[in-house]
Each structure stands twice: as C-alpha cells, then as structure tokens.
Amino acid sequence: MPVSPSLAEDLAAAVADLYEAAEGVLLGKLRAAIAEGIDSPAWVNLKLAALGNMQAAIEEVLAALQVDASGAVHQAVAEAYERGQQAAVAELGALGVGQAAAAAVALPTAPVVDRLAAAVIAETGPVYVRILRTTMDTYRDVIGRASAAPSLGAQTRRQAAQSALDDFADRGVRGFVDSRGRSWELRSYVEMATRSAVGRAAVEAHSDRLGAAGVDLVIVSQAPEECPLCRPWERKILAREGPAGARDVEVEHATEDGETVTVRVAGSLEEARAAGLMHPNCRHNVSAYLPGVSRIPEPQASRGTYEDSQKQRYLERQVRRWKRRQAAAMGMQEAQAARARVQAYQAKIRELTAATGMPRKSHREQLATAR
Structure with missing residues (x-):
C-alpha cells in the first residue's frame, strides 16, 4: 500500500494530546487557586504567599509530562517506522517471490528510530521552561489585575480575574518559533515537530523496504x-x-x-x-x-481549495479556543457565553464542509483531557 505522512498522523496527535491535556490541568489549577477565597479581604496576600506552592504544583505536572512525552515520542516513531515497512510489504505482495521475500526481510529499526525520536525530544525540550514561565506569569497577572480592579473602579476582583484567565485560555502557551520564523501555540508546535518525525519514519521505512526488493x-x-x-x-x-x-x-x-x-x-x-x-x-x-x-x-x-482547508483549520482552532474559555469560566454566565461561541464556530464548519464536500474532522475540534 502507498505511504504518506498521514499514515502516522494519529501517533503525532496522541503525543500532542499529552501536552494539551497538561495545559488543561494547569488551567484548572489556576482557576481553582484563584477562585479560592476570592471574596476575602486578605485574598491578595494569601495568593502572593502561595506563589511557591503554585510553582511546585506546576513543576509536578511538568515532570510527569516530560516522562510520559519522551516515552510516547519514541513509541510513536517506532510504530510509524513499522507501519511504513508493512505498507511496503503489502504493496509488493503481488510481485515475484524473490522480490516479496526481499521486502519481507526485517530491517534494523533502532538507529533510525533513536535518531528521529532524539531530534523531537531535543526540539521540544524548551517547552517545559516556557510552560512554567507562562503559567506563573498568568498567576501573577491575575493577582495584579484583581488587586488593582477595585481601586480603579473598572471591574470587580472576580471580573478582573476572569479576564486574565480568559486571556490565558485564548492564547495558551505560545512563543515557540520554528526554523522559518513562524510562531506556534504549544499543541500545534509539538504536533508539528512530532508529525515531521513520524512522517519521515514511515516514508523512510517504506523506501528502505522498496530498495530491499529492488524497486x-x-x-x-x-x-x-x-x-x-x-x-x-x-x-x-x-x-x-x-x-x-x-x-x-x-x-x-x-x-x-x-x-x-x-x-x-x-x-x-x-x-x-x-x-x-x-x-x-x-x-x-x-x-x-x-x-x-x-x-x-x-x-x-479536488473537493475544495487549499484556502478552504486552511479556513477549516482556523475554525477548528476557534472551537478549541472557546472550549478552553468554557473550561476557564468561574461562573455559569461566562461558561454559557463560551459554549454559545463554540456552537457558532461549529455551525460555520458545517456550512464550509457542506459547501465544499470536504470531510469534517470532529476530533480536531476536541480538547485533550488528562487520562
């Protein structure tokens, strides 16, 4: 059977899910810590005193993420390489015995897998420092906005805190720049890096097997x-x-x-x-x-244009954005408003796919959750 980077895209998505789930856990920890005692006059002092506890909680989440992600990356690359080999064997199954036998000979996978997995782990290494810094900056930002709001008379403390949480839910952990200078959000950056590696593993394995068969x-x-x-x-x-x-x-x-x-x-x-x-x-x-x-x-x-596909990706990102807003909501009114925006963007996706014939990819509208 033919081989494509899409042959292993589910493996990259599974790795990216780990990071998105961790981001969701951190958002939940922020919301819970900020909401606790928010109507108390001593709230600001209590939150500032808890800075060390918040950082320790974040570091605990990141330590678990780093262990899980490293293992998941290596497993994903190994599985992608195996899928590529099997695709070649299946494709050559109708050829002569000599070629089919040559294609069926197991090729050494460890060097390729280790090389590609190590590259992904190295490329995504800086994300942990960035996650810690962004989450702590958000925590301080919430305290700063909420403490200043009553004296400024612009917002209540709860409204100011919700505004800061909404900003974090909107942007998530950002600031990852690739070799072409493009900025990425956390999940997209990790998925891009992992997709590149697993796609390459599948294509290399397929090519190696074809070579063994003389193709x-x-x-x-x-x-x-x-x-x-x-x-x-x-x-x-x-x-x-x-x-x-x-x-x-x-x-x-x-x-x-x-x-x-x-x-x-x-x-x-x-x-x-x-x-x-x-x-x-x-x-x-x-x-x-x-x-x-x-x-x-x-x-x-074609069913649609490249621009149509990019519009669909944009709408999917907006669905996830407002789902994060819903998760960050400190009250029922905010949650309902976010849910309405989710439904509005999902309606736009339905309209686009109906007009172009492109398939709707509902899994790309979902937020990963911690297992």
Whole structure:
C-alpha cells in the first residue's frame, strides 16, 4: 500500500494530546487557586504567599509530562517506522517471490528510530521552561489585575480575574518559533515537530523496504486541497535515490526479462521532500512505480481549495479556543457565553464542509483531557 505522512498522523496527535491535556490541568489549577477565597479581604496576600506552592504544583505536572512525552515520542516513531515497512510489504505482495521475500526481510529499526525520536525530544525540550514561565506569569497577572480592579473602579476582583484567565485560555502557551520564523501555540508546535518525525519514519521505512526488493522508482499521488509546495510533484515519478533534477532513465521492465523501458523521472525523492513534499500535514502518498506496468493516474478534481482547508483549520482552532474559555469560566454566565461561541464556530464548519464536500474532522475540534 502507498505511504504518506498521514499514515502516522494519529501517533503525532496522541503525543500532542499529552501536552494539551497538561495545559488543561494547569488551567484548572489556576482557576481553582484563584477562585479560592476570592471574596476575602486578605485574598491578595494569601495568593502572593502561595506563589511557591503554585510553582511546585506546576513543576509536578511538568515532570510527569516530560516522562510520559519522551516515552510516547519514541513509541510513536517506532510504530510509524513499522507501519511504513508493512505498507511496503503489502504493496509488493503481488510481485515475484524473490522480490516479496526481499521486502519481507526485517530491517534494523533502532538507529533510525533513536535518531528521529532524539531530534523531537531535543526540539521540544524548551517547552517545559516556557510552560512554567507562562503559567506563573498568568498567576501573577491575575493577582495584579484583581488587586488593582477595585481601586480603579473598572471591574470587580472576580471580573478582573476572569479576564486574565480568559486571556490565558485564548492564547495558551505560545512563543515557540520554528526554523522559518513562524510562531506556534504549544499543541500545534509539538504536533508539528512530532508529525515531521513520524512522517519521515514511515516514508523512510517504506523506501528502505522498496530498495530491499529492488524497486528504485516511486510515484506521487494526487491529493485533495493540495498546497503550493506539493502541487509541482503530483502524479510525478521520482527516483528513490540518486541525483536531483528531471531526466529520462532506461530501466528494466518490471515483469519482462531482458526488456527495458524509458521513464521520465521528475527528480529524486529526497529532492522533492526538501522542496516541501511530504511536509507534516501533507496528504500525498508515494507508492512503488513498476516500469512498464504502472500507469500515471488521470488528474482528479479536488473537493475544495487549499484556502478552504486552511479556513477549516482556523475554525477548528476557534472551537478549541472557546472550549478552553468554557473550561476557564468561574461562573455559569461566562461558561454559557463560551459554549454559545463554540456552537457558532461549529455551525460555520458545517456550512464550509457542506459547501465544499470536504470531510469534517470532529476530533480536531476536541480538547485533550488528562487520562
């Protein structure tokens, strides 16, 4: 069967769920600590005195997260590599005995898995310091706003505290910048880093198995709502290895002994990946191309545009944002207002998917919870 980064995207989502759940736990701890005794005249002094206790509680959550996440990353990469290998074995099952047997030989996975997992763990290492700092800054911000509000006459203490909690629920833990200078929120950053690793593991394993079976060419699929980076490579034949650049190659016919065929190769797989194909959210797949047997598929109409898919992602983020607001609510009125915004954005998603034919991905509208 063909392989794509999406083959392992559920594994990346499971890792990201751990971080989002931890963020939810911290939001709950903030809300509970702030709400406790908020009508007492001594509330500000009590909250300031509890700074050390709050930091200890946050550090306890982060220590558990770090252990769980490191194990989950390694497991996800290992599973992705195994899925990639199995995809190649399934794809080559209809070939000759020699090729199928070669493809079935187990390849060493530990070096690849360890390398990719270590890269993710190193890349996400700074998030723990950032989470601690952001959560403590929010706690201090709530105290500062709530203590100043009565004297300023602008808000009650409870309203000021709710406003600060809402700000945290809206933005979450942010400030993670990738190699291209883009800023990410916590869950998106972790999921992006993990998707990149598990996607690469699946594609590398698939390619390695094809190589073991003597298959040197692959073909790229067409995907719905393709992005500009991937579009140039759709329905193109690529060499698993070798130099970059388009060229004609003379290769042996896949099933006819002694017969050769000319194949137009658009470049190498590594070249295409370096140009953006198989990026973390890519929906394209690659499959074995058998000279003289495989056929390039006819182009298919897309259900929607890339811009439609990005609009859907935006609406999903807004649903999650207002669900966090609902979780941060200190009163029934605030919770009901947030719930109404959730339903409004979900209605927009239904309208978009009905108009374009794109599938609704309800799981991307959910908040992860601690297990």
